[in-house]
Amino acid sequence: MSHTFRFSHPEPTPVRTRVWPVFLPFAGCPYRCVFCAQDKQTGQDEADLESTLHALEADLDEALALGRGPYELAYFGGTFTALPPPWPETFLALAMRYRERGLITHVRCSTRPDCVDELSLSRLRAQGLDMVELGVQSFDDTALKSSGRGYTGDVARAACEIVKASGLALGVQLLPGLPGDRPGMFASDVRIAADLEPETARLYPCLVIKGTLMARMWARGEYEPWTLERAKSELAEALPVLWGKSVRVIRLGLAPEGTLEGNIAAGPWHPAFGQSVRGMALLEILRVEINRFGGCGTHLDVPRRYSGELYGHGRELASLYFDLGLSESSISFVDGDCFELKSTPR
Ligand code: SF4
Structure with a gap:
């Protein structure tokens, strides 16, 4: 007798917004972190705030005149909460002027865990800030020390709580494969991050980018980045943990923006990294x-929106579905949100 059962993907519903990124490379940063190359990632030199x-004002005016938007304004690439006064307020005041005219709906910024406190975050919230993305990178003291981050795991954890206590939405960024990494460390970081229940997470496997201190460490044999295969499999295992706590994972691996691609000296980077990782996570879920x-699947209906990731990048996972008893002709893409498996028990 055949069985039919339905299940849904554990990923929380994506929030579709148009993000208007404003890059402020290294602005407010107390020093340059060993791995960081915001200039290469953004294609911009150190920010001139004025x-x-x-x-930005001219571009927003133009967007308004052309009837574009609405947008979510995102101040990225530096340490927004440590910008010299009155720059945080000035950037938020600009956003507020366009919010009042309907062009901007939401404002977020990125910053470091050791540059937040409840009083100043509450003030920034009153000035129109909605979300803080913390560049936590790791909660592990050894990795944080080996990477010269200048704070401990406890400080990173407390910073996450401070953001939430200030009434702001929290985003967490993790950087697996830092100096000082050891087996199981990223999985532990992911569990800690998930338990803190941020709204979003970004997972950026550590890359060796030319011109950074890490590139010199790598050239001297003092640092070895993760392989691409390890990065894919560890991140694929991380996704269900974060999804299980309703965390939206909004980025997997650095985007090929600016001059990044030509400046990667080593490390787990691939233009279709996210597609591969999501495909591997989906395969495991299935x-x-x-x-x-307890059955051998004879037919699987897959919601159409997963068609681009089911077989991974370049169909790298196609043969593994065969091992699960699902030939290509037994998989259909359908409208709706549910997977439906028709199976014959073994
Ligand atoms: S990692 Fe963050 S704090 Fe460090 S230099 Fe880059 S932007 Fe600044």
Whole structure:
């Protein structure tokens, strides 16, 4: 007798917004971290705040005149909460002026865990800030020390709580494969991050980017980045942990923006990294569901929105579905949100 069962993907519903990124490379940073190359990632040199502000204002005016938007304004690439006064307030006041005219709906910024306190975050919230993305990188004291981050795991944890206590939405960024890494460390960081229940997470496996201190460490044999295969498999295992706590994972691996690609000296980077990782996570979810019902799948309906990731990048996972008893002709893409497996028990 055949069985039919339905299940849904554990990923929380994505929030579709148009993000308007404003890059402030290294602005407010107390020093340059060993791995960081915001200039290469953004294709911009160190931020000149005055000219960034004027260019942003002109671009927002143009967008308004053309009837574009609405947008979520995101101040990225530096340490926003440590910008010299009155720059945080000035950037938020600009956002507020366009919020009042309907062009901007939401404002977020990125910063370091050791540059937040409840009083100043509450003030920034009153001035229109909605979300803080913390560059936690790791909660592990050894990795934080080996990477010269200048704070401990406890400080990173407390910073996450401070953001939430200030009434702001929290985003967490993790950087697996830092100097000082050891087996199981990233999985532990992911569990800690998930338990803190941020709204979003970004997972950026550590890359060796030319011109950074880390590139010199790597050239001297003092640092070895993760392989691409390890990065894919560890991140694929991390996704269900974060999804299980309703954390939206909004980025997997650095985007090929600016001059990044030509400046990667070593490390786990691939233009389709996210697609591979999501595909591997989905395969594991399906494997668990098939095993849970003790059957050999004979037909699988897959919501159409997962068609781009089911087989991974370049169909790298296609043969593994065959091993699960699912040939290509037994998989259909359908409208709706539910997976449906028709199976014949073994
Ligand atoms: S990692 Fe963050 S704090 Fe460090 S230099 Fe880069 S932007 Fe600044």
